[in-house]
Amino acid sequence: MQIVFADLQDSIVALSGTNSPATIRRSSGVLGQVTQTLNIPFTVSVAPRPGGPGVIAELPDASAFVRDGPCCWDDQPWCAAIAAHARRTLVICGVTSEIVVLHTALDALAAGYDVIVPVDASGGLSERTENAALRQIEKAGGTVTSVAGLVTGMVRDFTTPTGRNVITALHHLAG
Known part of the structure; x- marks a missing residue:
């Protein structure tokens, strides 16, 4: 599994009409x-x-791939980075669901990847248009879930040191 943080930039996150910027920031941060x-x-x-990428502070430090279009798959250096990890499941989150999340998910599915979209770490232009995009992703074979559902599917024992770190992170979802 690998995570794709797409267009989680201060000026773009503020445009979400479905999830509040605070929810997107918390969920992406987790x-x-x-x-x-x-x-x-x-x-x-x-x-x-x-003025530059302006990535939200809640994301882990990383060099950002700056692309020209609405889909991560159109950026060859990004594609090379994804392929280098040789992990076939992509968790895609970002703003907007109808643009970057949709097109990146559909292209990933077409390329043979499994796709998971955590809806609380994404934001759309409107409920109607976001729901249409999420239905398209599901119809193409992707999975739509939440950050809590995704993470608790990966870590099932919260008594280990790793499990305690994960459950502590999940508590931040409550705000």
């Missing part, structure tokens, strides 16, 4: 903490913005 606790590879893909 995913970021879990990547570090479980040594899960991740990438950060961003849209070009005046």
Whole structure:
């Protein structure tokens, strides 16, 4: 498994009409903490913005891949980074669900990857349009879930040191 943080930039997260920016930040931050606790590879893909990427502070530190279009798969260096990890499951989150999440998920599915979209770490333009995008992803074979559902499927024992770190991270979802 690897995590794809897409367009989680201050100026773009603020545009979400479905999840509040605070929810997206918290949920993405929890995913970021879990990547570090479980040594899960991740990438950060961003849209070009005046003044630089402006990635939200809740994400783990990483160099961002700046792409020209609405889909991460259109960026060859990003594709090479994904392929280098040789992990066939991508967890894709970002803003907006109808653009970067949708197109990246559909292209990943077409390329033979399994795709999971945690809805609380993503945001859409409107409920109607986001729901349409999520239905498209599911119809193509992707899974739509939550950060809590995803993470508790990976770590089932919260009494171990790793499990305690994960459950502590999950408590941040409550705000």
